[in-house]
Amino acid sequence: MIEYPSPTADDLLVIAEQVWTSYLDPEGVNPLIQMPPGETPKEVSAAVSVTGAWRGHVVISFSAAASRHAAAGLLGIGYDDVSTADITDAVGELVNIIGGNVKSLLPEPSALSLPHVQTGGSGHWPNVKEVCSLFGLWHNEPLTVSVLEGTSSAAEAGGVGA
């Protein structure tokens, strides 16, 4: 039987650094800086759910400015040229990429949902426990990547809500 140690903040950092190196900071001038655990930003959140042998969610929470930087970086456009649709698409794709890589560390078989994005307030996650979180600072703005494991069948219903 294959052992699946729980993902850690270090695992999230390795995955995030790959994403930053590939798409958000290819020149190495604005890296994601890991910070001590602190407050999770609430302005924009993006999540994918995993269902199957492991159930839970991978969530990225951004300050409004961090989400705008993410969209500008992924699209290769100016910070001030970013639209709301750009932000929704960009942070959804970011959590899809990071969630897909986190899923590779989790028990199989499982399935990854399409991303959910919420702006103007953080999502509510009933019946979950935090497995690990990466607190980061990017362009001097906060973002947090969290892995939340469902503690009951309620996790299967998804957790994005007001």
Added chain:
Amino acid sequence: MKILIADDSRVMRQIVTRTLRQAGYEGHDLVEASDGREAYNTAKSEKPDLVLSDWNMPEMTGVEVLRQLRSEGVQVPFGFVTSEGTPEMRQAAEAAGALFLITKPFTPESFKDALDSILG
């Protein structure tokens, strides 16, 4: 060559387009699809020479698109560009007839490794 890029994220379709250019594959005719059903329809109507498809999309997944095309005898070269690269998914992709599976995040080098035999 005509290349179909299928991904429900517009951002990712732009990144794939940019990475093709960075990998040295310029001058190709690019067409896009924003979900699996549109990918299937576009593959049938546009007759691309290569399909680069996300796996997890609304309407139809990428592997469903590939299976449907193959079941109808459409043998277009088809590869996945996806955030998941588990052994199970690679096996499923290969069994359905995919030539390669590139995992996100990717680099121009990973595009070259997968595409040089087709576009090089």
